[in-house]
Amino acid sequence: MTDTPLAPAPIRAAKTPKVGIVSLGCPKALVDSERIITRLRAEGYQIAPDYAGADLVLVNTCGFLDSARDESLAAIGEAIEANGKVIVTGCLGAEPDVIQRAHPKVLAVTGPHQYEAVMDAVHTHLTPPHNPHLDLVPESGLRLTPRHYAYLKISEGCNNRCSFCIIPKLRGDLVSRPIHHVLTEAEKLVAAGVMELLVISQDTSAYGLDIRYKPETWRGAEYETRFLDLARGLGSLGVWTRMHYVYPYPHVDNIIPLMAEGLITPYLDIPFQHASAPVLKAMKRPGNQDKVLARIANWRRDVPDLAIRSTFIVGFPGETDQDFDILLDFIREAKIDRAGCFQYENVAHAESGKLDNHVPAELKEERWHRFMEAQAEVSAARAAAQVGKTLDVIIDEADDQTPGGWIGRSKADAPEVDAVVYVASKSALKSGDIVRARITGADDYDLYGDVA
Ligand code: SF4
Numbered sequence: 001m002t003d004t005p006l007a008p009a010p011i012r013a014a015k016t017p018k019v020g021i022v023s024l025g026c027p028k029a030l031v032d033s034e035r036i037i038t039r040l041r042a043e044g045y046q047i048a049p050d051y052a053g054a055d056l057v058l059v060n061t062c063g064f065l066d067s068a069r070d071e072s073l074a075a076i077g078e079a080i081e082a083n084g085k086v087i088v089t090g091c092l093g094a095e096p097d098v099i100q101r102a103h104p105k106v107l108a109v110t111g112p113h114q115y116e117a118v119m120d121a122v123h124t125h126l127t128p129p130h131n132p133h134l135d136l137v138p139e140s141g142l143r144l145t146p147r148h149y150a151y152l153k154i155s156e157g158c159n160n161r162c163s164f165c166i167i168p169k170l171r172g173d174l175v176s177r178p179i180h181h182v183l184t185e186a187e188k189l190v191a192a193g194v195m196e197l198l199v200i201s202q203d204t205s206a207y208g209l210d211i212r213y214k215p216e217t218w219r220g221a222e223y224e225t226r227f228l229d230l231a232r233g234l235g236s237l238g239v240w241t242r243m244h245y246v247y248p249y250p251h252v253d254n255i256i257p258l259m260a261e262g263l264i265t266p267y268l269d270i271p272f273q274h275a276s277a278p279v280l281k282a283m284k285r286p287g288n289q290d291k292v293l294a295r296i297a298n299w300r301r302d303v304p305d306l307a308i309r310s311t312f313i314v315g316f317p318g319e320t321d322q323d324f325d326i327l328l329d330f331i332r333e334a335k336i337d338r339a340g341c342f343q344y345e346n347v348a349h350a351e352s353g354k355l356d357n358h359v360p361a362e363l364k365e366e367r368w369h370r371f372m373e374a375q376a377e378v379s380a381a382r383a384a385a386q387v388g389k390t391l392d393v394i395i396d397e398a399d400d401q402t403p404g405g406w407i408g409r410s411k412a413d414a415p416e417v418d419a420v421v422y423v424a425s426k427s428a429l430k431s432g433d434i435v436r437a438r439i440t441g442a443d444d445y446d447l448y449g450d451v452a
Contacts, residue, residue, distance in 0.1 A: 017126045018046045020054030020083065022075050025062025027200050027244070027416075029090055031153040033060045036089070036118055043119075043128050051082035056107070056126050058118065061099075063092035063170060065345050073102050080105050087121045089114065094170040112171050113156050146396065148432025149196035149415055150189045154182050154230065158202035159209065160247065162273070163284045163352040164313065164344070167202055176208050179225040180216040183233040195432045196240040196265075196394060198414060199230070203247045231255045235263030240394065240434075242414055244269040248292060259303045265411050268299075269309040275330030276323035279316050282355060289330060296334050307382075307412035309338035314371055315364030316344045317355035324367050328374045337382050338418050339375045343368050376444045382412070383419070383442035390452050393421045393437045395429045408435070410447065419445040426451070 019040055023033035036058065037047055048054035057079040061072035072092045079086045080103055088099050089110045096109040108121035122128075155176040158168050186197055201207065208214070208225035215224045223229040228251070234241045235258050242265050246252055258264040272292070274280050280287030299306055312327065331339065343364040346353040359367075391410045399405030399422060406423050413419050423437045429451075441448040 016044065016046045017055050017128070018048040018053055019122065019126065020048040020051055020057040020079075022057060022059045022079060024060060024072055024075055025064070025068060025090065027151045027198065028153060028202070029060055029062055031151045031200065032090065032113055032115075034151075035115055036060070039115060039119055040122065045122070045126075045128065051079065054083055056085035056087060056122070057083045058122070059086060059088050059090075061088060061090035061092035063090070063095065064165075064167065065342075065347055067345070069098075069348075073099070076103050076106060085125060087118070087125065089118045091167075091170050146431055147193050148394070148396075149198060150194045151198045151200050152182065152186055152189070152234075153177070153200055154204065154207050155201040155210075159206060160203060161284055161351075163282065163355070164316070164347065164350050166347055166350050169349060171202065174203065174206055174210045176211055176225055178211070178214065178216050179208070179223045179230060179233065180218040182230065183218045183223065186234055186237060190237050190239050193432065194239065195434060196242070196415075197234060197237070198242050198244060199234070200244045202245060204243055205246045205249045205252050227251065228254045231258050231264050235261075240265045240411065242267050242269070244414070246270045248272065248286065250295075253295060253299070256299050256302050256306075259306065266303045266306045267309065267411060267414065268306065269414070271311040272330075272336075273311065273313050274316065274319075274323075274327055276319070276326040279319050279323050279327075282318055282352070283313075283316060284351075289326070293330070293334055300335075305411070307337045308334070309340075309414065309418065310336050311340040311342065312371065313342050313344050314367040315359040317352060317359065318357045319344075319359055319367075324370075328371065331371075331375055331378060335378055335382070336375065337379060337412060338414075339371075340417065341368055341371045341375070379419070380442075380444040383445060383447060386410075386439045386447055387442050388439065390436050390438050391421070391447075391449075393423055393435050393449070395423075395431055395433045395435065396420070397431060398429075408437075419447070421447040421449060423448075424450045 021033055023030055059076050059079050062068040069092055076088055086106050087108045088106050091112050093109050093111040099109050107125050110117040155174055157172040157174045159174045205227050207227045211225055213224045213226040215222050223233050246268055248270050259266045273283055275289045277287045393408040393410055395406050395408040397407050399407045404424055406425055406429050408421050408423055410421050436452040437449040438452045439447050439449040
C-alpha cells in the first residue's frame with residue numbers, strides 16, 4: 001500500500017460512515033469490488049449510492065489496456081472533484097506512481113486483490129463504526145450483479161506469459177482457491193437464489209496447477225482442486241454453470257461429456273486471440289489450429305448446441321494479410337458463435353511493444369471491420385438456425401419498450417457480453433425465472449420468441 005506522505009487525519013463520522021464504490025474493468029475486478037463491499041458491510045460501513053452521500057470513495061481500477069488506464073485515471077479525477085476523498089485499488093493500483101503523478105490528492109493506493117490493504121486504508125481515513133452488525137451481511141456475501149447470477153472467482157494470477165499481456169506482472173502467478181472453498185461459496189450463492197454461476201479467473205483450465213491439484217472434501221466426497229472436479233461439483237448444484245476464460249489445453253475435452261449430460265451449460269469462453277501459427281508464436285500462445293479445429297468438431301459432434309465465445313486481437317505486430325485471412329477462415333470454419341475483437345494496442349511494459357513490423361492504425365481498423373462482418377455472418381447463421389426451436393431462457397429484466405415483454409438469455413449467451421432473447425409472456429415473470437420459449441424470429445445476434 002502506498003500512502004501519501006501527509007495523509008489527513010481520519011474522518012470522524014457522527015453517523016454511520018458511508019463509502020462510495022466505483023468499479024471499473026472486467027468481471028474479475030467486479031468480484032474484487034464485491035469482496036471489498038462485503039468486508040465493509042461486515043464492519044458496519046454503509047455503501048453510498050452517489051458521491052454526495054459518501055464520506056470517501058473507493059475506485060477499483062483496470063489497467064489492462066491503455067484505454068482502460070485512461071478510463072481509470074479519468075474516474076479517479078471525477079471522484080476527487082465530486083467527493084475529494086479517494087482511495088484507489090485494483091490493477092492500476094500496481095503502478096502507484098502513475099496514479100499519484102496524475103492525482104496527487106489521492107489518499108492511498110493499493111494493488112489488485114489486496115483486500116487487507118484496502119481495508120487498512122479505509123480504517124486510516126474513515127474511522128470504523130463501533131458496533132458492526134455482522135448479521136446484516138447475508139451468508140452469500142454482497143454482490144453487484146443481479147440476484148439471479150453471480151461470478152465465481154476460482155483463482156488469481158496467471159502462469160502464462162502472453163507477450164501482449166501484463167496481467168501476470170500486475171497480479172502475479174496463479175494462486176488457486178481450494179476447491180472446497182469455491183464449491184461452498186457456490187452452494188451458498190445457489191441457496192441465496194442464484195440460478196447461473198459464471199466461473200472466472202485469468203486461466204480457468206489451469207485451476208489447481210499451483211497446488212498440485214490438492215484433494216479436498218466437500219459434501220463428504222473427495223474433489224481434487226482441478227478444472228474437471230470443479231465442473232463435476234458445480235454441475236451437481238442444478239443451476240446453469242458457464243466456464244469463462246478457458247485456455248485451450250487438451251484436458252478441456254474432459255468437460256464436454258458433462259455438457260452432454262446437461263450438468264454444465266454448453267458454452268465455452270476460450271480466448272483464442274488468433275489462429276495463424278506465426279502470430280500465435282509471437283504472442284507466446286499455443287498454436288496448432290488444425291488440431292484445434294478437429295477438437296472443436298468433436299465437441300460439436302457430442303454437444304450440438306455448444307456455443308463458443310472467444311476474443312481475438314487483430315493487427316498484432318507482424319500480422320500479414322495472409323495471417324489475417326487465416327484468422328477469418330478460422331472463425332468461419334470453427335463457427336465462433338460469439339466474439340470480441342480488439343485492435344492491438346501497445347500496452348506499457350508489455351513485451352510485444354518491442355516486436356518488429358507494427359501494423360499501421362488504418363490497416364488495424366480495416367481488419368477489425370472485416371473481422372466483425374465475418375463474425376456477424378457466423379452469429380446470424382446460428383441465430384437463424386434457432387428459429388422454430390423451443391429454448392430455455394433465463395429472464396434478466398422486463399423490456400421497458402414492450403408491454404408484456406421480457407429480456408432474457410439462452411444458454412448460448414452470457415450476461416453483459418453476448419446476445420439476448422426478447423420474449424413475450426402472457427403471465428408475469430421475474431428475474432431469474434427460466435422459461436421455455438418458442439423462437440419465432442432472429443436478427444444478426446438476438447432472438448425473439450414467446451413463452452411456450
Ligand atoms: S493467459 Fe490471459 S492473463 Fe494469462 S498471460 Fe495470457 S492473456 Fe494474460
